[in-house]
Amino acid sequence: MATAPIDLYAPYDTRVRNALNNPHLRTALSRSTIRLSSQRVTALRAVDGQRLRDQTRQMKEDVLRRLPDLLEQFEGNVTANGGTVHWARDAAEVNQIVLQIARQANVQKVVKAKSMATEEVHLNHALEEAGIVPVETDLGEYIIQLAGEPPSHIVAPVVHKRLEDISALFQEKLDMPPTFDPEMMCSVARGRLRQEFLTADMGVSGCNFAIAETGTVCIVTNEGNGRMTSSMPRVYVAVMGLEKMVPTVEDAFLQFQALTRSSTGQQCSVYLSMTSGPRKPGDAEGPDEFHVVIMDNGRLDMLARDYGEALMCIRCGACLNVCPVYREIGGHAYGSTYSGPIGAVISPLLPAHVTNPEKLPHASTLCGACRDACPVKIDLPRLLLDLRADYVQEGESPWVEHQAIKGFVYAMQSRARYEAAGKAGSLGSNMLASLSGGTVKTLPPPLSGWTNSRDFPPFAKKSFRQQWAERLRRRKVV
Ligand code: SF4
Structure with missing residues (x-):
């Protein structure tokens, strides 16, 4: 399969798609990042790694x-x-x-x-x-x-x-x-x-x-x-x-x-x-x-905007090597000189031209592996969340996402609404699943982005509360 030429200025979604469609990229990335990560762990084990990180x-x-x-x-x-x-x-x-x-x-x-x-x-x-x-x-x-x-x-x-x-x-x-x-x-x-x-x-x-x-x-x-x-x-x-x-x-x-x-x-x-x-x-x-x-x-400016912690970075690359997102898409998908978790923080803050900088803080699962690997203990997940919040404040979040969060907050404010939403989700996803043989293959837009590369198992037919109540009833009967 021919790979697309590297275009750092293409839209973020295109950069990521190009990376995911590159048949050799993941082979190259996993060979190197896994080796570098395990060498780091061994080297830090040989000294008091935590003390070294604290002192640094x-x-x-x-x-x-x-x-x-x-x-x-x-x-x-x-x-x-x-x-x-x-x-x-x-x-x-x-x-x-x-x-x-x-x-x-x-x-x-x-x-x-x-x-x-x-x-x-x-x-x-x-x-x-x-x-x-x-x-x-x-x-x-x-x-x-x-x-x-x-x-x-x-x-x-x-x-x-x-x-x-x-x-x-x-x-x-x-x-x-x-x-x-x-x-x-x-x-x-x-x-x-x-x-x-x-x-x-x-x-x-x-x-x-x-x-x-x-x-x-x-x-x-x-x-x-x-x-x-x-x-x-x-x-x-x-x-x-x-x-x-x-x-x-x-x-x-x-x-x-x-x-x-x-x-x-x-x-x-x-x-x-x-x-x-x-x-x-x-x-x-x-x-x-x-x-x-x-x-x-x-x-x-980073110091003034409370992102000074990112300036403690010593550019070791450890956070890139352990990041599950970086390991999939590599550095070019970030569209910036700096990639991986630290790149997702500093690239939107530096004045360099980056296409779709508002998407970079979302290029993370927030699993925390980067923070655990960082020799300076930089709290990268917190910085990424702060950046996401800043973009929401600036009105940069997608309309659909905004409406979905509003709907979620509305449902969570009342037990009746929460249970009704759960029932609707269960009914809808089970109907879709029965049409396509047990699991949802394609969600309708705008949710189709999720199923482009993932399964969507249907919700449980009965909620946890229902199942728990039934179980108690059965026990009493016994
Ligand atoms: S692990 Fe920490 S010091 Fe190393 S590149 Fe990432 S943020 Fe910078």
């Missing part, structure tokens, strides 16, 4: 309380180290600042380490429009750049592709002979990327956390591309959301522990690259220029 939460709460002071301290230290801090209100300003730095340094090619912040502002697009070539150097990002697709997971951008898909892509784009050997594919990609590093003028990365007391940008990778991005080109630019602060080096290592164990189930990642400034006289390596772009892009 406390630290992130402290960061939010002291955010302005920490940002100021960070800027002072980066400047003292010889770097430059730039402040960006929105995505357009981030791109403007990076382009200005690139133009001043006569940059033709940019190598990039994996960065959700630059995905959020569509930096690659801005660079290409300005005639500058961006090259993704994280293997997963490199693969989706070859495929011309956006990432579908915070940590594993290529989680929606099977090995077979990647093999076909490498044959088509890199002239590679057919193989399913991941090591061979990696070594071909590594060879190509090595040349890109050697010829790039500028490196751009995100930032996993930034240490206020030292003015240090930290990036966590397993491939070493973060280190090469930040040290080989003449100019290095780190782009980060303003919530990425941690107060001290000790706090940085606390977050590092929580991040690596929760994202990939590792005790620690292969590389942790820390940059505090440009190369100094006598240094063996390092960039001539070091810039940090700190962006707001809707984050201060």
Whole structure:
């Protein structure tokens, strides 16, 4: 079956339908998400996982309380180290600042380490429009750049592709002979990327956390591309959301522990690259220029609207891996850079263009698995419910849903009405079921959305109260 091309701006229902109709997507998703989830559980079991989560939460709460002071301290230290801090209100300003730095340094090619912040502002697009070539150097990002697709997971951008898909892509784009050997594919990609590093003028990365007391940008990778991005080109630019602060080096290592164990189930990642400034006289390596772009892009509004808890997210992806909705539809169906439960919370709150943002808080069963997996104990189900309530207040809920809730409230206010509604439901659903052989296959519109992909067993013919009364009567008789 041919799969529909990925269109992040299609209506939400179309995006979900395309995902559900993709025959390979669930295979790819379940292979990766189940593996990542079980690795996380094992890694947290090896330490006092609850204590680590409590400590990380406390630290992130402290960061939010002291955010302005920490940002100021960070800027002072980066400047003292010889770097430059730039402040960006929105995505357009981030791109403007990076382009200005690139133009001043006569940059033709940019190598990039994996960065959700630059995905959020569509930096690659801005660079290409300005005639500058961006090259993704994280293997997963490199693969989706070859495929011309956006990432579908915070940590594993290529989680929606099977090995077979990647093999076909490498044959088509890199002239590679057919193989399913991941090591061979990696070594071909590594060879190509090595040349890109050697010829790039500028490196751009995100930032996993930034240490206020030292003015240090930290990036966590397993491939070493973060280190090469930040040290080989003449100019290095780190782009980060303003919530990425941690107060001290000790706090940085606390977050590092929580991040690596929760994202990939590792005790620690292969590389942790820390940059505090440009190369100094006598240094063996390092960039001539070091810039940090700190962006707001809707984050201060989130704080003001009581959604600050979502800013404690350390982007580990654990909530995506355990979410039963994400496991079915994958990341592209969310239509945003950020997917899964955390994406369903922050995407409608960020100023980026998302089609049907009001539907995202409903892309959840509210089962709570995300909250239980989150290393910062973010109460994602509560945030999703708050967002749903906000949309209802703004009149964004569908008319049918509104009327159904009103009807439900009316029925629940009186026992007679409640019992009458139950009888009507039982009679109607049993009639429909008898017409279609025992179970309701198709409900009439507007309820047909339910039966498009689920059964609808008819209501019990007798209510619980009726059955209970009959049982008591029978006992008395006996
Ligand atoms: S919300 Fe929690 S689990 Fe989800 S990505 Fe953020 S830190 Fe990880």
